[in-house]
Amino acid sequence: MAFVAIADRDHEQDLHDPQTFITKYIWSQDHKVIAIQYGVIAISVGLLALILSVMMRLQLAFPETFAFITPNEYIQFVTMHGMIMVIYLLTALFLGGFGNYLIPLMCGARDMVFPYMNMLSVWAYLLSVIILLASFFVPGGPTGAGWTLYPPQTILPGTPGHELGIFLMLLSLAVFIVAFTMGGLNYVTTVLQARCRGMTLMRMPLSVWGIFTATILGLLAFPALLVSAIMMLFDLILGTSFFMPAVLSMGETLNYQGGSPILFQHLFWFFGHPEVYIVALPAFGIVSDLLSVHARKNIFGYRMMVWAIVGIGALSFVVWAHHMYVSGMNPYFGFFFATTTLIIAIPTAIKVYNWVLTLWQANIRMTVPMLFSIGFIFTFTHGGLTGLFLGNVTVDLPLSDTYFVIGHFHMVMGVSPVLVLFGALYHWMPKITGKMFNETLGKIHFWLTFLCTYAIYLPMHYLGIMGLPRRYYAYGNAEFIPASAQSMNVGITMAAIILAIVQLIFIYNVIWTLRKGKPAGSNPWEATTLEWLTPDTPPKHGNWGPKLPEVHRWAYDYSVPGVELDYIPQTEPHHGHDSVDGESEDAADEASDHS
Amino acid sequence: MSMWTLAIALVCALTVWAVLVRYLMAQPWLASGDPGYTVDIAAVDEPAKKVGLYMFLAMVSSLFALFITAYVMRMDPTHAGDWFSIPKPGVLWINTLLLIYSSISMQQAKNVSETNNPQNLKRALLIGGVFAFLFLGGQLFAWEQLHDTVYFQLSNPALGFFYLLTGIHALHLLGGLYVWARVTTKVWKNAKPDSVSLSIELCTTYWHYLLLVWLVLFGLLLLT
Numbered sequence: 001m002a003f004v005a006i007a008d009r010d011h012e013q014d015l016h017d018p019q020t021f022i023t024k025y026i027w028s029q030d031h032k033v034i035a036i037q038y039g040v041i042a043i044s045v046g047l048l049a050l051i052l053s054v055m056m057r058l059q060l061a062f063p064e065t066f067a068f069i070t071p072n073e074y075i076q077f078v079t080m081h082g083m084i085m086v087i088y089l090l091t092a093l094f095l096g097g098f099g100n101y102l103i104p105l106m107c108g109a110r111d112m113v114f115p116y117m118n119m120l121s122v123w124a125y126l127l128s129v130i131i132l133l134a135s136f137f138v139p140g141g142p143t144g145a146g147w148t149l150y151p152p153q154t155i156l157p158g159t160p161g162h163e164l165g166i167f168l169m170l171l172s173l174a175v176f177i178v179a180f181t182m183g184g185l186n187y188v189t190t191v192l193q194a195r196c197r198g199m200t201l202m203r204m205p206l207s208v209w210g211i212f213t214a215t216i217l218g219l220l221a222f223p224a225l226l227v228s229a230i231m232m233l234f235d236l237i238l239g240t241s242f243f244m245p246a247v248l249s250m251g252e253t254l255n256y257q258g259g260s261p262i263l264f265q266h267l268f269w270f271f272g273h274p275e276v277y278i279v280a281l282p283a284f285g286i287v288s289d290l291l292s293v294h295a296r297k298n299i300f301g302y303r304m305m306v307w308a309i310v311g312i313g314a315l316s317f318v319v320w321a322h323h324m325y326v327s328g329m330n331p332y333f334g335f336f337f338a339t340t341t342l343i344i345a346i347p348t349a350i351k352v353y354n355w356v357l358t359l360w361q362a363n364i365r366m367t368v369p370m371l372f373s374i375g376f377i378f379t380f381t382h383g384g385l386t387g388l389f390l391g392n393v394t395v396d397l398p399l400s401d402t403y404f405v406i407g408h409f410h411m412v413m414g415v416s417p418v419l420v421l422f423g424a425l426y427h428w429m430p431k432i433t434g435k436m437f438n439e440t441l442g443k444i445h446f447w448l449t450f451l452c453t454y455a456i457y458l459p460m461h462y463l464g465i466m467g468l469p470r471r472y473y474a475y476g477n478a479e480f481i482p483a484s485a486q487s488m489n490v491g492i493t494m495a496a497i498i499l500a501i502v503q504l505i506f507i508y509n510v511i512w513t514l515r516k517g518k519p520a521g522s523n524p525w526e527a528t529t530l531e532w533l534t535p536d537t538p539p540k541h542g543n544w545g546p547k548l549p550e551v552h553r554w555a556y557d558y559s560v561p562g563v564e565l566d567y568i569p570q571t572e573p574h575h576g577h578d579s580v581d582g583e584s585e586d587a588a589d590e591a592s593d594h595s
Numbered sequence: 596m597s598m599w600t601l602a603i604a605l606v607c608a609l610t611v612w613a614v615l616v617r618y619l620m621a622q623p624w625l626a627s628g629d630p631g632y633t634v635d636i637a638a639v640d641e642p643a644k645k646v647g648l649y650m651f652l653a654m655v656s657s658l659f660a661l662f663i664t665a666y667v668m669r670m671d672p673t674h675a676g677d678w679f680s681i682p683k684p685g686v687l688w689i690n691t692l693l694l695i696y697s698s699i700s701m702q703q704a705k706n707v708s709e710t711n712n713p714q715n716l717k718r719a720l721l722i723g724g725v726f727a728f729l730f731l732g733g734q735l736f737a738w739e740q741l742h743d744t745v746y747f748q749l750s751n752p753a754l755g756f757f758y759l760l761t762g763i764h765a766l767h768l769l770g771g772l773y774v775w776a777r778v779t780t781k782v783w784k785n786a787k788p789d790s791v792s793l794s795i796e797l798c799t800t801y802w803h804y805l806l807l808v809w810l811v812l813f814g815l816l817l818l819t
Contacts, residue, residue, distance in 0.1 A: 113643040113647065114643070181654060184650075184654075185650050185654075186647075188650050189643050189646050189650060190643075193641075193643045194643065200623070201621075202621035202622075202623045203623045216611070219650065219657070220654065220657045221657075223654060223657040223658035223661055227661045234755060238749060239750075240754075241677070241755070242752060255749075257750050258674075258676070258752070260668070263669055266668070270600060270661070298624065302623065302624065303621075306619060307619060310611070310612070314607075314608035314612070317604035317608065318601060318604055318605070556624070
């Protein structure tokens, strides 16, 4: 059957040009405006989480100094920092922000296929953020249960925010999941249905592959969080005993009996581990594109990269219990989950090798996005290697709940995706704003960020091996902790404060770009993908003007031998001698003649 | 333990793989790789809303599969032994029949919507919706019945799960009824058959799906 792109079918997608300020910028159904709304909300709430982490670091470096940080508040900061960063910043910014902006533009669509639902998605997301932030202002404050929200302590009186705080947290998560669902259905369906003519799945840029696969993971994994949140709300409000065992709390026997905290852990991590890849896969995809564009070379092993993304996505559902080794489990299960965890290292390693090989003998342009991408390769490799330690049961047991874990997961799913986010923001800022950012400020931002993250997280591995436990308000005079550990903590805090301040450079750079940036032109990086080929920069409503683009080649035709320019846009038809694989040119031409 | 979850995850992975594998063999770096690559098979030739609904159903399946997994794991007698099976209100059988009839009626509405027969369409849609509401009323009645017995002890996970599973299923049906109400209003205002036939088709799919989910849940409740 002849294929008709959705965007060509009038009845499928009626584009109403927004008329008023409100429909244009506030209740907008344009994917680009929604992306920016997602981005602004996510970055704002992320800055709050950054401030919380600075407060935590201040307390750790200078215990008994700050009267305004009590033990309760400290653990509340820990909890909110983690939850905001993982869910409300990284998930929202990668999928809601970049997913929204890039999918229609990179696939050659006019918009998402369900624009109205897309609009609802961002407003539901804002609602979830407001509910989350409201918990700072209710009696008892936000929950201090840790971002994993393990029962029974989550709803026991000893934990701060055990009444309203946890209620608002669970409610906010539920609303977030609804928001994500509305967005996620859009992303997946748009990729499947609304690609322009010629954009086969295997011609899609890896950014789209990463976001697409991550969204599918989200659609299958977020229900686990929803299930655990609903069941915990039942325990909290109605007094059921799904998760709550019989407990004695503050001398009183509570009405709970027989509930299974381990059941919660299984549900939580069945969401929690794919969540790591919900954040990582878009980063993998985007960084592949950044490396290829700024190295002027096709991505090494494109097909392998796609397989690796899909393979990692599938494997991420069968490794969750490696977060639960210390919870106690049948040794065979431990063996199974350790094995699957190590297997997932194979596709991941393939990706790392391919990134490095893309750089091999490339014509590298040391632009700001490139710097962030190379920085990512370092931090991701580092975080990935420490993952091998924690993936093994016997090595994990002594390291569990120490600063080694903090160092590991911040490297692998904190710093690494954030570096990609910055790279991506710098890379697409000229398209989003139409103006070029300040390159020098960008480079200063990169170097200080990169060096500070190492100054923060590398020492944490040593502290962890020393046995320093995580989530402690202060360490007192424990014998196994030498005085040098405290000096190290001071050093880490200094680096953290510098890192936080350095982020102001980025914000200043954005403002500077908007006010004084020079016009960037439509394709400043000389990239091949469709978003750089829009008739207007920034792209207008409907993206493509009267005619949709038509794709003739993959997204990575850089430095093709025998071609004058070192890049060929995806819309350029084949002329015979411009394919990367020189040997099969003639055969290929013949094949296309026959078809 | 969680072998169910494991099996479901594996099935999902294999399905995705089976669907994708024919695309994933392409060699896009060549001017022209295999025939599948040059031919425009870029997308599934189905309305976007239909694909969107299937994606949503995949997500809802994940939700119910996880609820059922939690149910089975919490039942495990070696864990706490505090699971006491409760008698299921007999009205559930009637409710099941109501939902089946609702589903049949929606199927009729779908069949009629392809012919041009507004009276029959209205009748079938109305019966489909009304019986879905009756089902919900019946579920509420079952809740009330159970509430008035000695078995109503919140500490019993079997009871908690009964309310949880029926409640979540009812919420999904309510969501469906919202769409049904919109479509039915359109039909009543004599909208063109073309403009509503897709919505009716998707509603019907959703109805059948929720019937299937209910049958699974009902079976699970009866067996335990």
